[in-house]
Amino acid sequence: MAVAMRPLTARITLLRRLAALSHCPQQIASTSPIPRGCNSDVAVPCFGKVASGHGAFVREYQSEVSVSPNALASQESPAAVAGEYAIRNEPRNDWTREEIQAIYESPLMDLLLYGAQVHKHTHKWREVQQCTLLSIKTGGCSEDCSYCPQSSRYDTGVKAQKLLSEDIVLEAAKKAKEAGSSRFCMGAAWRDTVGRKTNFNQILEYVKEIRGMGMEVCCTLGMLEQKQAEQLKTAGLTAYNHNLDTSREYYPNIITTRSYDERLKTLELVRDAGISVCSGGIIGLGEAEEDRVGLLHTLATLPEHPESVPINALLAVKGTPLENQKPVEVWEMVRMIATARIVMPRAMVRLSAGRVRFSQPEQALCFMAGANSIFTGEKLLTTPNNDKDADQQMFQTLGLIPKPPNFNQGHPSSVDERVEEVAVAA
Numbered sequence: 001m002a003v004a005m006r007p008l009t010a011r012i013t014l015l016r017r018l019a020a021l022s023h024c025p026q027q028i029a030s031t032s033p034i035p036r037g038c039n040s041d042v043a044v045p046c047f048g049k050v051a052s053g054h055g056a057f058v059r060e061y062q063s064e065v066s067v068s069p070n071a072l073a074s075q076e077s078p079a080a081v082a083g084e085y086a087i088r089n090e091p092r093n094d095w096t097r098e099e100i101q102a103i104y105e106s107p108l109m110d111l112l113l114y115g116a117q118v119h120k121h122t123h124k125w126r127e128v129q130q131c132t133l134l135s136i137k138t139g140g141c142s143e144d145c146s147y148c149p150q151s152s153r154y155d156t157g158v159k160a161q162k163l164l165s166e167d168i169v170l171e172a173a174k175k176a177k178e179a180g181s182s183r184f185c186m187g188a189a190w191r192d193t194v195g196r197k198t199n200f201n202q203i204l205e206y207v208k209e210i211r212g213m214g215m216e217v218c219c220t221l222g223m224l225e226q227k228q229a230e231q232l233k234t235a236g237l238t239a240y241n242h243n244l245d246t247s248r249e250y251y252p253n254i255i256t257t258r259s260y261d262e263r264l265k266t267l268e269l270v271r272d273a274g275i276s277v278c279s280g281g282i283i284g285l286g287e288a289e290e291d292r293v294g295l296l297h298t299l300a301t302l303p304e305h306p307e308s309v310p311i312n313a314l315l316a317v318k319g320t321p322l323e324n325q326k327p328v329e330v331w332e333m334v335r336m337i338a339t340a341r342i343v344m345p346r347a348m349v350r351l352s353a354g355r356v357r358f359s360q361p362e363q364a365l366c367f368m369a370g371a372n373s374i375f376t377g378e379k380l381l382t383t384p385n386n387d388k389d390a391d392q393q394m395f396q397t398l399g400l401i402p403k404p405p406n407f408n409q410g411h412p413s414s415v416d417e418r419v420e421e422v423a424v425a426a
Contacts, residue, residue, distance in 0.1 A: 076110075077106040077107055077110040078099070078102035078103045078105075078106050079103050079106035079107075079110040079111045079113075079114045079115075079338070079339075079342060080106070080110050080113075080114055082099070082103050082114070082342050082343070083113075083114025083115070083117055083118050083342050084114075086118045086121075086122075086342055086343075086345045087117060087118060087121045091305060091344065091345055091346055092300075092343070093300070093301055093302070093303065093304075093305070094301065095297060095300045095301055095343055096297075097293060097294065097297045100293050100296050100297045100300065100339065100343055101290065101293045103339050103342055103343065104289070104292070104293050104296070104335060104336075104339045108331060108334065108335060111334070111335060111338035111339065111342075111369065112334060112338055112365070112368060112369050114338070114342060115337065115338030115339075115341040115342055115368070115369040115370040116368050116369065116370065118341050118342050118345050118370065119341050119345075119369075119370040119372065121345075122345045122346050123346075123372055124401070124403075126398075126399055126400050126401045127372065127400075127401045127402075127403045128367065128371075128372050128373060128374060128395070128400045128401070128402065128403060129182060129183065129348055129350075129372060129373035129374070129402075129403040130179075130180050130181045130182060130183075130373075130374060130376045130391075130402055130403070131181060131182070131183040131184070131185055131218070131350070131373060131374070131375050131376065132172075132173075132176035132179075132181040132183070132184050132185065132375065132376055132377045133185040133186075133187060133375050133377065134164075134169065134172050134173075134176075134184070134185070134186055134187070134377075135150075135187050135188075135189065136163055136164045136169055136186045136187065136188055136203070136206070137161065137162070137163045137164070137187075137188035137189055137190065137199070138150060138158065138159075138160070138161045138189055139152070139158040139159050139160040139161055139189055140152050140159075140160025140161075140189060140190075141189040141190055141191065142190070142191055142257070143191050143255065143257040143258060144255060144256055144257050145245075145254065145255050145257075146253075146254045146255070146285070146320060146321040146322050147254065147282060147285060147314055147316075147317075147320060147322050148317075148320065149317040149319065149320060150189040151320075154319045154320050154321070155319045156317055156318065156319035156320060157319065163188070163199050163202060163203075166202070166205065166206060166209070169186070169206050169210075170206070170209055170210070172184075173209075173210045173213060173215060174213065176215075176376070176377065177213060177214070177215055179376065179377075179388055180376070180392070180402050181215070181376055181377075182215060182216055182402065182403055182404055182405040182406075183215060183216035183217070183218055183238065183239075183405065184210050184215050184216070184217055184218070185217075185218040185219070185220065185241065185375075186203065186206060186217075186218070186219050186220070186221075187219075187220045187221075187241075188203075188219075188220070188221045188222070190221070190222055191222050191223065191257070191258065192221075192222045192223035192224060193221050193222065193223070193224045193225070193228050194223070194224075194225060200221075200228060200231075203219065203221070204231055204232065204235045205235075207219070207232065207235040207236055207237050208235050208236055211235070211236035211237075211238075212236075214405060215405055216238040216239070216405045216406065216407070217236060217237050217238050217239075218237070218238055218239040218240065218241055218278060219232065219237060219240055219241070220240070220241035220242065220278075221240075222242075222266075223242075223258070223262060223265075223266050224240075224266065224269065224270075225269070226269050226272070226273070229269045229270055229272070229273035229275060230273050232273070232275060233273045233274050233275050237275055238275070238276060238407070239275060239276040239277070239278045239307055239308060240270040240275050240276070240277065240278060241278040241279065241308075241310070242263060242266045242267055242270065242277075242278070242279055243263075243279055243280050243281055243282070243310065243312075244260070244263055244264075244279055244280070244281050244295060244298060244299065245263075245281050245282055245285075245295075246281055246282065246285055246287050246291050246292075246294075246295055247287065247290070247291035247292070247293075247294025247295050247298070248260045248294060248298065249291060249294060250285070250287045250288070250291040250294070253285075253286070253287075254285055264298075267279055267302065267306075271303065271304060276306075276307035276308070277302075277304070277306045277307055277308075278306060278307060278308035278309075278310065279299060279306045279308075279309065279310075280295075280299070280306070280308070280309040280310035280311055280312065280350065280352070281295045281299075281310075281311070281312065282312040282313070282314055282353070283311070283312070283313055283314065283328055283332060283333070283336060284313055284314030284316075284325055284326075284327070284328040284332075284354070285314055285322060285325065286322070286325060292336060293339075296336070296339055296340055296343060299340075299344065300340075300343040300344050305344040305346065305347050306344070306347055307347065307348060308347060308348040308349075308350055308373065309340050309344060309347045309348070309349050309350065310350040310352040310353075311333065311336050311337055311340065311349065311350065311351065311352060311371070312352040312353040312354055313327070313328035313332075313333055313352075313353065313354025313355075313357065314327075314328060314353075314354060315353055315354050315356070315357070327357060328354060328357075330358055330362040330365060330366070333351070333354075333358070333366055334365050334366060334369045337349055337351070337366055337369040337370050337371045338369040338370055340370065341369065341370025341371075342370075348372055348373045349370050349371050349372060349373065350371065350373035350374065350375070351363065351366050351367075351371040351373070351374050352374075352375055353375075355374060355375070360390075360394045360397065360398075363394065364398055367398065367400070372403070373403075374391070376388060376391055
């Protein structure tokens with residue numbers, strides 16, 4: 001893959017920065033022109049723009065360095081090199097799809113190790129955010145999402161209901177807070193908020209009241225208009241969830257009633273309103289691994305990385321077109337989570353739907369790989385979720401610490417800020 005060359009001085013400067021973190025004893029070739037003031041003895045790592053595949057994970061300026069066999073052995077996987085880079089540098093939004101694929105295809109042990117290292121560097125290591133998701137308007141959705149039991153097109157036994165009353169919603173939020181949740185999420189089964197003025201105004205009141213309880217508030221209400229995004233921001237909304245679900249290429253196999261670009265436009269409106277973006281996807285839809293890479297690439301190259309990235313494992317529901325999909329293995333979740341953590345280091349990576357199928361040791365692997373957020377409560381909208389008592393016992397067993405609410409929108413401003421927080425926590 002052809003890539004534009006950086007000016008030589010800039011390339012050498014970047015090589016010097018990377019040399020301090022990689023411990024990769026390569027040498028700038030003696031035949032290479034070295035700018036005045038540069039030391040030709042500097043060690044450089046092999047990391048950056050990818051041609052394609054695992055073995056091609058090298059920078060576009062690789063022709064200007066000589067690589068020793070020992071150097072390659074010391075940095076044998078893209079996950080290792082990308083992880084080291086993420087620890088020492090600001091997050092990137094210019095990932096190529098080939099780069100992310102090379103990281104994703106790294107040996108699983110390397111992904112687990114470097115996902116953990118990036119996680120520990122950018123977040124408080126044992127801290128896990130607990131979120132509660134409530135379906136405030138269930139069933140009767142006009143869309144055809146193949147995985148969703150709330151679509152009116154499928155016979156799943158889910159009946160259409162009206163918007164829940166304020167008393168019911170606030171009581172649920174109160175119980176969630178008492179159980180340890182710091183974020184309360186409200187979901188409505190409809191295509192968009194356009195033309196739903198009465199319901200939308202009610203939801204604005206719910207947001208204000210729940211924020212007044214000292215909780216973060218999230219909504220997933222489908223597509224919305226710019227004015228509505230601004231109203232949600234004014235009401236105190238912390239985050240807005242709008243998942244991309246899968247890659248752009250595979251998306252038409254799952255949904256036909258809403259385009260991929262419409263989803264991206266919703267994320268843009270949310271971001272422009274100053275609300276944190278929550279966006280991720282689902283694995284186990286019948287997609288290829290390259291589609292999982294495509295999803296992560298789209299998320300990691302947004303103008304700003306999402307504040308939260310939910311990774312869902314499909315829970316196949318009888319009556320939906322995907323009812324016969326085979327369950328996702330924990331190794332698939334670990335690979336997705338670790339890759340997401342390395343390429344979007346500051347995001348909250350949420351172990352979401354499908355967690356109920358994983359044992360506590362399997363969930364521990366997901367936390368090690370970089371997951372630092374979960375949904376708690378008996379249900380995720382209409383599908384089963386882990387038991388509250390079992391989650392509390394897991395927190396005790398693993399030594400996990402509930403994350404307190406954070407009312408600062410977006411990500412911390414710098415790696416140094418996160419390092420300082422980690423040092424204080426330690």
